[in-house]
Amino acid sequence: MLSRVADAIYWMSRYIERAENLARFMDVTFNLMLDLPQSHQNAWAPLVYTTGDHEYFREKYGDANQSSVIEFLAFDQDYPGSIRSCVKFARENARSVRETISSEMWEQLNLFYYMVREASANDRIKASPLDFFQEIKQASHLFKGITDATMSRGEGWNFSRLGRLLERADKTSRILDVKYYLLLPTVHDVGSPTDDLQWQAVLRSVSAMEMYSKQFHAITPSKVAQFLILDRHFPRAINYSVTGVEHALHAISGTPMDTFRNSAEQRVGQLRSELAYTTVDDVIQQGLHEFLDLLQTKLNKIGSAVHETFIAVKPVDTSVQSQENGYQRQSIFVR
DSSP states (O other): OOHHHHHHHHHHHHHHHHHHHHHHHHHHHHHHHHHSOGGGOOTHHHHHHHHTOHHHHHHHHOSOOHHHHHIIIIIOSSOTTSHHHHHHHHHHHHHHTTTTSOHHHHHHHHHHHHHHHHHHTOHHHHHSOHHHHHHHHHHHHHHHHHHHHHSOTTHHHHHHHHHHHHHHHHHHHHHHHHIIIIIOOOGGGTTSHHHHHHHHHHHHHTTOHHHHHHHOSSOOHHHHHIIIIIOSSOTTSHHHHHHHHHHHHHHHHOOOTTOOSSHHHHHHHHHHHHHHTOOHHHHHHHOHHHHHHHHHHHHHHHHHHHIIIIIOSSOOOOOOOOOOSTTOOOOSOOO
């Protein structure tokens, strides 16, 4: 497969997954605000922080509130990490490889694009966006279902799976991170009704409430972290996603599992092994934020290695910006 085609399919899937996760961020925050007491009505600001682009937001919008954050994350044409931009970029990538993807995928992506564009011009939707968030998630699910139903299980499908799962692992880690460090204002709130509501919101944001409840009766921070980071079977858990990334990479290259022939396979194999032999006690002992921050750096390095191995025509500088300052977040718009 041409590297240009692989790159377009890979990013098409990443952008769709990114748009869905942005809708999940805002949907769960919108509902959370209805349950939180007045003293905790600041849940919109952490959404800006988790993008890593809070300086851009501050310059353009000022204070973070419901309307400014929704405009920023959903409809901002100038911000490359908004839902509107993600769907637009996904469509542009799909257009460049129309001969490779199915006509049904192209048609669904077109419908998705026009739905978001029309919503951007509708003040009523902006004022009450809950239905819009649901439509984004459903449109994304439909596109992924059509992809799985209409693409041969060859290199194209595996590049699509690779982009989708790598993006999902990153976004699940950011959802956990923003809850742990930003939503809870003081240690006195640990174990409080507010704390319980926020952990429930985290589970709902990744559609994990029911599957979590099947394994654990009570909601505790350590069990939620264990489920969303280390679970091998839940499709939005980080461990499950990283394992899927590894399988997709080996399916593309033909390298036997548990071996490697390039830096992408090496990096993802190392991360999968770390997750397989890590316990939630190890995570807590290291510090959940520190663990997730390091994990996001490793995921970004895997993305860079994928580009270096399969996309780049010439050797490139593979160095990735180090997050030596553990509290300096990378932009959500990583490409």
